[in-house]
Amino acid sequence: MLDPKRLRTELDEIAQQLARRGYALDTDRIRALEEERKTLQMKTQELQNERNTRSKSIGRAKAAGEDIQPLLAQVADLGDQLKTAEAALQEIQDALQEIVLGIPNVPHDSVPEGRDEEDNREERRWGELPAFDFEPADHVEIGERLGGLNFDDAAKLTGSRFVVMSGQLARLHRALTQFMLDTHTAEHGYTEVYVPYIVNSDSLQGTGQLPKFEEDLFHLEGTDFYLIPTAEVPVTNLVRDVIVEAGDLPLRWAAHTPCFRSEAGAYGRDTRGMIRQHQFDKVELVQAVRPEDSFAALEGLTGHAESILQKLGLPYRLVTLCTGDLGFSSTKTYDLEVWLPGQGKYREISSCSNFVDFQARRMQARWRNPESGKPELLHTVNGSGLAVGRTLVAVLENYQQSDGSVGVPEVLRPYMGGAESIVAR
RNA sequence: GGAGAGGUGGCUGAGCGGUUGAAAGCGCACGACUCGAAAUCGUGUUUAGGUUAGCGCCUAACGAGGGUUCGAAUCCCUCCCUCUCCGCCA
Numbered sequence: 001m002l003d004p005k006r007l008r009t010e011l012d013e014i015a016q017q018l019a020r021r022g023y024a025l026d027t028d029r030i031r032a033l034e035e036e037r038k039t040l041q042m043k044t045q046e047l048q049n050e051r052n053t054r055s056k057s058i059g060r061a062k063a064a065g066e067d068i069q070p071l072l073a074q075v076a077d078l079g080d081q082l083k084t085a086e087a088a089l090q091e092i093q094d095a096l097q098e099i100v101l102g103i104p105n106v107p108h109d110s111v112p113e114g115r116d117e118e119d120n121r122e123e124r125r126w127g128e129l130p131a132f133d134f135e136p137a138d139h140v141e142i143g144e145r146l147g148g149l150n151f152d153d154a155a156k157l158t159g160s161r162f163v164v165m166s167g168q169l170a171r172l173h174r175a176l177t178q179f180m181l182d183t184h185t186a187e188h189g190y191t192e193v194y195v196p197y198i199v200n201s202d203s204l205q206g207t208g209q210l211p212k213f214e215e216d217l218f219h220l221e222g223t224d225f226y227l228i229p230t231a232e233v234p235v236t237n238l239v240r241d242v243i244v245e246a247g248d249l250p251l252r253w254a255a256h257t258p259c260f261r262s263e264a265g266a267y268g269r270d271t272r273g274m275i276r277q278h279q280f281d282k283v284e285l286v287q288a289v290r291p292e293d294s295f296a297a298l299e300g301l302t303g304h305a306e307s308i309l310q311k312l313g314l315p316y317r318l319v320t321l322c323t324g325d326l327g328f329s330s331t332k333t334y335d336l337e338v339w340l341p342g343q344g345k346y347r348e349i350s351s352c353s354n355f356v357d358f359q360a361r362r363m364q365a366r367w368r369n370p371e372s373g374k375p376e377l378l379h380t381v382n383g384s385g386l387a388v389g390r391t392l393v394a395v396l397e398n399y400q401q402s403d404g405s406v407g408v409p410e411v412l413r414p415y416m417g418g419a420e421s422i423v424a425r
Numbered sequence: 426g427g428a429g430a431g432g433u434g435g436c437u438g439a440g441c442g443g444u445u446g447a448a449a450g451c452g453c454a455c456g457a458c459u460c461g462a463a464a465u466c467g468u469g470u471u472u473a474g475g476u477u478a479g480c481g482c483c484u485a486a487c488g489a490g491g492g493u494u495c496g497a498a499u500c501c502c503u504c505c506c507u508c509u510c511c512g513c514c515a
Contacts, residue, residue, distance in 0.1 A: 059443035
């Protein structure tokens, strides 16, 4: 959520900044509603003040044993007036709130201008692309050949966009998760957290998925509960309605959870394999930091995600999302894209964002600034470190051998009972 | 799931229809005392919104939402959460 005060005083500047990401802010409507709000609020508060004053005098008169009937007659119609005014004010505030909750974050100045992913800016590449003396297969073929990935079983159990993993591939999936969590907690200063996979609507509104993106979520019928689309939601909401002591900052959490996405807008996209599933696992990194530290935190966190790719020996590139590709709540996002030989291209495996105070304002996540002594909004930063399913895909495709086996990256071997490769059973 | 008890400021905890945004204590901040500190004393110490050049003034909030009333932290209803006992259960 953008600062409502700024929305009042710098509406045109904000509209300009939002136009960079292709969002048209209806400034006329906002101005009109704001004008009305102001009038109604002053009128309502005036009436409330009158009611309070008169009620107090009635109390005093009664205590003094005077006849209060004449006083009661004076306030007879005040109640109705007040009720009408309050209802009108509420209506206008709801309308404004709905608009404000639907406005995306403003892109940071360093974000390149652009319409879609074609305009994202590549910052750097890491790693040598593997050279094969055979036609590299994609992960579906590799996995099915090894007998460890089964999409037909998953379709039977549930439907499309699910997978059943078994044997060494199921173990590899678990090994990746453990390796990521161990690395982030031992080397990067994150505290591991285990959180609910089902959250309420307040949490989803806090991080920005609601009210605008309900169709992307799995909603538990007849309840206020939703399956989490990312651990970002439960983990970031740990600081909702909290005032953090300055000495406890920065907060750094790492969480492994499954993620559930309806993929409502993705018909026909990535229908093959594990790239785009309704259910996938992710290790998520979340930080809550002082405002002045958030851009440094984004660089640091992105580096933490990169270190996983580096330790796994997976070639990747880092891109800065352009204004048109930026997520709703983010002011700046880096995507890490891993090389997939089976597809012959780089694919997103991590997305690291700085939300500045956008989520914090929705959540009322604050810290006590010792300089002002006042509670002030935190900044939140998060990123995948990494998407486990896609990492598995990358390992299969980059480490495939001509005989159909798959090499196990050295850092994973301790988690794989020492196995150096995965072979068909 | 059944029965009962509760949810008040950073914390403990009063208030149970009227000048109560909320006693008291703790904590914290500032000041006095002191060579300094402790102890003691004094003053201050919620958040959000509106308005104002500013001092300030006004409004709202005692788990959430509705209701009764001139007036609600206090009464009524619904929901959420916590605790105790019973039942069930990985």
